[in-house]
Amino acid sequence: MPVQGIRTVTAARNGVGAFILQCKRLDFHYCDWAGSSRGMVSFLKNSLASFAKANPQIEIRVSPRPHKHPVIKGHYINGREKAVCVRNLEPEQIVQKANLLKEASGEKNKRTKKPVTSINDSVRGIWSPFHGDTKTV
């Protein structure tokens, strides 16, 4: 009886066909008293509405956290959380941090060592024109 290989079935890849944003919730915490929350307060007053309007699929919660530094906390669909302290940051920098959390997958940060990342690794490596026989046209 001939040996049969296991048949590959298409695995779901986020973004192939449909893209589901991994971030489901963003919590914004601030302090009314502390100076390190000045940028955060300014962001919440002026930029939060536009940010929320641009990202309707993310739930946004704003709550005070007295006598603590301001924090943005992202909740992801894989059950993980990511928190970024935004003390003494300007509103523009806070927007950048919020976007960073929004675009994150929720996975732990991994170090990429190889030049190409693939789910179907090549055995031959990356092709280079400077290796092998000289080709003449």
Place this chain on the structure above:
Amino acid sequence: MRSSLRLLNLEAPTLQGSKTLYVCSVCRQETRPRPALARQFLRNSSTTPITERVRRKIWGTDSPPGLEDPYGGQSVLEKKFKKDQPEQRPQRTQEPDDGWRNIDEASAGVETAPSGEYEPATTWEGLARVGHLGRWTDFPASEVDEYTSFKSKKRLTKPNHHALAAHQAAVEICLMQSLNKPLASVCDVVEHQEPIFDLLWKCRIKPADGQWNGALVYPDEKAEQVLAYVFEQIGSQAQTESAAEDAAEADEAEPETVDPEAPRSLFFNKAHVRDKGYLRLSLADPATKFAFLKRFSQLTGHYFPDPVINSISSVREAIQYVGGELSLKSLKLDAKPQKLGPQLTASKTLQDLPNVKVFEKRQKRVDRDEELGRKKVIEAALRERGLIQ
């Protein structure tokens, strides 16, 4: 001396001197004639340099021919340094700085050290100062370093003094306005002489609708001329030169600051202001307000906080604040800053967004349990175990 060397000749003198007075080994070494080996070492301590000694040994005589120093004497840098030294010396001593002078004197003393015998110092006097870097912290305070307060040191507390100060400031600013001079420069002259102050005191202010323009009424024409001449000299210097022709009047009417050491009477013992028209003057114009409050603050010694300056709108209110009738509380300036939570909750744009939820209070674990629907279960379990009532 080396210990091995010392041991060589130790025995014989000890035996010899055993019958006489006891001498310790150190003293015995001092008095004992030195051996040839020890003399060899001592030769190194002579003033003759080693190069010269080598030369003598080579030639076999104490006066060998050729240069004393076989390596060509001083180097180029040494020669240059010696040549430059006499030129630098007088330049340094001309510096006015005391600290540097001390250092120079000290260094000069080292170089021109007398060839006489060395005498150890018993006191610090006359010795070179070591470790002085000549920084500004080491020098005594100069005239520039002295601080003089802008405001008067004494805060006036009596209402009549406040009124006199406000009247004087108002009249001065009216004068500066009529002369088209910078208003705030009235503060350049802290206190006027008595005849000038008398003229200022006699002036009346009759403002029309709180306006400063044309509000000043002089007692007579001569007073107007004198005051105009005096205040012409305050502020910019360009106009002063044109007015300086009248030298006779200048001696009498030149504004001078009063010597702070001399005993002074407040407002030259004037008890009250002659009219109360100045109270109606408006402080709506920011430049006028700034100039008036600056001068008023200088005369009375009272400080005006920024929120108060912002809220004051007339001369009457300024006097009321100084007199204690107005306070931060009555001006409603002591209100606590509004919290962000209620502001965001009231915001219409955020209310319209379905994905935004604003909490006015801190969210705790209990709130999370309640939201997830397990608060009742947890409470029931705790009650069952008797942990909560």
